[in-house]
Amino acid sequence: MDAQYFERMSAVIMYRKCVDCGSRKTEELNMNEYVCSECGRTWDRTEAFEAAYREINAVKISYGGFHGGFNEIEIDLKTGGVRLGSTRSRVEKTVATLGDNEVKELMDVLREVDILNWKRSYDNPFVLEGTQWEIALKRKAGELIRSGNNGFPDSWDALCNEIGKIAQVSLPESR
Known part of the structure; x- marks a missing residue:
């Protein structure tokens, strides 16, 4: 660096x-x-x-839209647990448990996309309906929140590709 x-x-x-x-x-x-x-x-x-x-203990991603409800993915970086949830079904389920190498790969992606330095909010005021998202980085000192309303950081797709593979879901693309 x-x-x-x-x-x-x-x-x-x-x-x-x-x-x-x-x-x-x-x-x-x-x-x-x-x-x-x-x-x-x-x-x-x-x-x-x-x-x-190393202070990041968990990553929680919420995404969705007005008509479709919101989905959540939470990855506990200490236990490797991956949970999915939805506001539509209000059901939460564990879909995977990551091994040490998989947690390390995810941490490498978080560094590569420079998530700690993403802006707090990405908004596109010219789109009325679309995708809202929020990422909470959980730490002992508190959560860091990054969010967007039809706006995305440049490295959004790279992060979503990795999270999607881990959670076995498709996340919204930045378009």
């Missing part, structure tokens, strides 16, 4: 938070390296980036 990549990173990735003890009592040693005043650990921006993704 080059310096330009890190320049566009958002506040979701807290570079000055210790990657071991979580303390924010840290100092910047140089442009890309930090040290914790509490435990003495040093780290760089790449380690902080990886630590931010």
